[in-house]
Amino acid sequence: MIARRSFLAGLAAAxxxxxxxASVGSPAYIAAAKRADGGFVLAGLDVSGAERxxxxxxxxxxxxxxxxxxxxxxAFARRPGAYALVIDASTGAVLTELAPPAGRQFNGxxxxxxxGATLLTIEQEAEGSAGIVGIWDVAAGxxxxxxFATHGIGPHDxxxxxxxxxxxxxxxxxxxxxxxxxxxxxxEMRPSLAYLSPTGDLLDEVRLxxxxxxxxxxxxxxxxxxLVGFAMQWEGEPAMGYPxxxxxxxGEALLLAEAPLADELAMDGYAGSIAFAADGTELAITSPxxxxxxxxxxxxxxxxxxxxxxxCGLAAHPEGLIASDGFGGLVTIGTGGTRPLARHDLAWxxxxxxx
Amino acid sequence: MRAIHAVAFAVAxxxxxxxxxxxxxxxxFILPGFARFSAAATDLARAAEADCIPxxxxxxxxxxxxxxxxxxxxxxxxxxxAAHAVAFWPDTRGFTPRAxxxxxxxxxxxxxxxxxxxEVSIAGRGLFALEMMLYDEGFxxxxxxxxxxxxxxxxxxxxxxxxxxxDTAWRDDFAAxxxxxxxxxxxTFLSEGEALRALYTQVVSGLEFTADSRIxxxxxxxxxxxxxxxxxxxxxxxxxxxxxxxxxxxxxxRRLIDAELPLTDAALDSAKDAASKIDDPxxxxxxxxxxxxxxxxxxxxIEGIIDAVEQEVGLVLGLQPGFNSxxxx
Numbered sequence: 001m002i003a004r005r006s007f008l009a010g011l012a013a014a015x016x017x018x019x020x021x022a023s024v025g026s027p028a029y030i031a032a033a034k035r036a037d038g039g040f041v042l043a044g045l046d047v048s049g050a051e052r053x054x055x056x057x058x059x060x061x062x063x064x065x066x067x068x069x070x071x072x073x074x075a076f077a078r079r080p081g082a083y084a085l086v087i088d089a090s091t092g093a094v095l096t097e098l099a100p101p102a103g104r105q106f107n108g109x110x111x112x113x114x115x116g117a118t119l120l121t122i123e124q125e126a127e128g129s130a131g132i133v134g135i136w137d138v139a140a141g142x143x144x145x146x147x148f149a150t151h152g153i154g155p156h157d158x159x160x161x162x163x164x165x166x167x168x169x170x171x172x173x174x175x176x177x178x179x180x181x182x183x184x185x186x187x188e189m190r191p192s193l194a195y196l197s198p199t200g201d202l203l204d205e206v207r208l209x210x211x212x213x214x215x216x217x218x219x220x221x222x223x224x225x226x227l228v229g230f231a232m233q234w235e236g237e238p239a240m241g242y243p244x245x246x247x248x249x250x251g252e253a254l255l256l257a258e259a260p261l262a263d264e265l266a267m268d269g270y271a272g273s274i275a276f277a278a279d280g281t282e283l284a285i286t287s288p289x290x291x292x293x294x295x296x297x298x299x300x301x302x303x304x305x306x307x308x309x310x311x312c313g314l315a316a317h318p319e320g321l322i323a324s325d326g327f328g329g330l331v332t333i334g335t336g337g338t339r340p341l342a343r344h345d346l347a348w349x350x351x352x353x354x355x
Numbered sequence: 356m357r358a359i360h361a362v363a364f365a366v367a368x369x370x371x372x373x374x375x376x377x378x379x380x381x382x383x384f385i386l387p388g389f390a391r392f393s394a395a396a397t398d399l400a401r402a403a404e405a406d407c408i409p410x411x412x413x414x415x416x417x418x419x420x421x422x423x424x425x426x427x428x429x430x431x432x433x434x435x436x437a438a439h440a441v442a443f444w445p446d447t448r449g450f451t452p453r454a455x456x457x458x459x460x461x462x463x464x465x466x467x468x469x470x471x472x473x474e475v476s477i478a479g480r481g482l483f484a485l486e487m488m489l490y491d492e493g494f495x496x497x498x499x500x501x502x503x504x505x506x507x508x509x510x511x512x513x514x515x516x517x518x519x520x521x522d523t524a525w526r527d528d529f530a531a532x533x534x535x536x537x538x539x540x541x542x543t544f545l546s547e548g549e550a551l552r553a554l555y556t557q558v559v560s561g562l563e564f565t566a567d568s569r570i571x572x573x574x575x576x577x578x579x580x581x582x583x584x585x586x587x588x589x590x591x592x593x594x595x596x597x598x599x600x601x602x603x604x605x606x607x608x609r610r611l612i613d614a615e616l617p618l619t620d621a622a623l624d625s626a627k628d629a630a631s632k633i634d635d636p637x638x639x640x641x642x643x644x645x646x647x648x649x650x651x652x653x654x655x656x657i658e659g660i661i662d663a664v665e666q667e668v669g670l671v672l673g674l675q676p677g678f679n680s681x682x683x684x
Binding site for chain 1: 435545552553556679
């Protein structure tokens with residue numbers, strides 16, 4: 001239903017012929033950052049870590065979603081978010097401001113589907129934090145088309161499975177106060193990984209063992225064969241040293257990927273981003289609190305830790321992975337080791353989004 | 356107040372190069388600290404070979420723990436992992452007694468060689484495993500010809516090996532990583548200032564750990580104090596460790612900046628004064644209202660040191676906490 005309508009909308013979008021990514025230097029990544037003077041920007045980066053464009057952002061964002069063809073980015077406010085901005089990457093102009101319907105809040109992430117014809121936004125109900133996926137018609141100027149439930153509390157990240165229509169959502173499990181980020185249900189939290197059909201039917205649901213119910217499933221990485229990696233944040237008592245990375249393939253049992261206990265403790269119970277390396281043989285999670293990156297094989301075996309203060313953003317890179325940090329650094333992490341790539345006078349925010 | 360800081364900041368930028376303080380901290384504080392810990396742990400291992408009985412080993416054990424406390428809260432470089440193996444605390448899941456119990460009940464031969472023992476969980480090794488063997492009444496009643504005696508000897512030689520490895524790794528490797536901050540081939544520190552920031556972060560995070568965990572864990576809540584969660588309460592070192600860490604943090608801070616630190620000095624004195632009023636050095640009396648109050652005061656004094664260090668060192672050097680580590684997503 002949506003797919004067909006979106007296909008038609010996609011044609012319309014193409015016809016509108018807004019400038020493509022080549023118009024802003026064909027960046028490989030976009031990343032939000034804070035300037036030394038306190039202002040916020042959205043930057044485009046190439047694989048060498050050099051800036052291809054930089055436009056101002058009116059406030060601190062969380063993650064961005066890049067349109068697959070147009071030089072257009074949706075920047076989501078930090079959760080609980082009352083707005084998202086559609087930004088022209090060539091000028092920084094705010095093309096459209098998206099607001100969720102009454103009683104809904106954006107939750108930091110979103111993604112384009114149907115070749116850019118549709119935008120999906122991850123939201124929650126302000127009261128109770130039940131998860132919602134908002135559906136927006138891009139060609140119609142980001143008109144809200146509808147919504148469906150994520151079948152969980154406090155969703156955060158979501159990805160489109162390789163079939164092009166199934167959505168996998170990280171239901172973090174945490175209910176938050178509608179006005180601030182106060183967590184309301186930690187003792188009862190039950191995060192889940194939910195697979196949803198294009199119409200919002202719950203196709204599959206994966207939960208952690210009871211012992212790990214404090215492990216909020218927050219960020220996702222997807223390999224092109226459908227292997228899902230999920231990064232977690234521990235909300236229970238500190239210094240427990242539980243695993244922070246899980247792997248799942250539909251129809252199979254989930255696998256928790258554990259580092260040696262001393263390494264696990266050094267992560268400080270927090271994984272901020274997750275990505276598969278370019279060749280898909282390994283994946284990694286970052287901990288800004290622990291100042292380290294943990295590398296694992298795609299089968300879940302620990303490879304090594306990489307130390308880098310305040311590291312958070314992570315994405316695939318020709319050398320393996322690229323990581324960003326709050327001190328402006330960009331490093332590559334690959335089989336050949338870790339290499340400094342660039343340093344900017346910016347504090348890179350939580351995520352790097354690969355185009 | 357703000358204006359004063361702004362002036363101080365400008366002065367510091369003029370007078371102190373980006374990496375200033377880092378060589379001083381390494382040469383005059385960090386490397387001597389690890390050398391002392393290595394020597395003390397080696398002494399403990401020798402003493403254990405001569406006599407494994409708790410009464411004989413407690414003095415060299417405490418000497419090794421004292422030496423550890425000057426560098427134990429440095430969680431960077433080789434210490435990032437190794438610190439957890441030397442000092443496995445807090446043991447939130449009760450791993451240490453279980454690991455020791457398991458070894459003793461099975462009379463596991465994994466203790467027979469250094470190589471095989473290195474595979475034992477970090478929870479069953481290090482200072483806190485030794486403390487349990489030397490002080491816990493469930494473990495400390497062993498005789499000289501027992502498995503437990505040989506276990507203690509292995510724990511001590513393993514600790515000495517860990518201490519020597521740490522000393523070597525800092526001296527021969529990570530000191531250079533800090534000193535070459537900003538070099539093209541240094542992926543850990545991308546600018547000179549990052550090494551200084553990394554060391555400063557250790558000062559603050561160590562003090563925060565002391566306030567939040569060393570004091571905060573046994574405090575629990577008013578209705579539910581948790582004395583059994585105090586660090587090293589079996590050996591009555593909880594208070595000693597709080598003060599030793601605070602002194603070590605301030606000593607490191609002093610090396611990072613070429614300036615007098617009157618507020619920090621006063622805050623440390625004030626913490627020592629508050630500590631002198633505490634009756635039970637193992638914090639086991641935290642259920643008593645007046646004892647609890649004294650511990651709360653000590654907690655505030657440690658927070659006071661953090662504030663002073665941030666004002667006199669962090670702000671002056673222009674160091675702010677990381678953008679991403681401060682709040683979640």
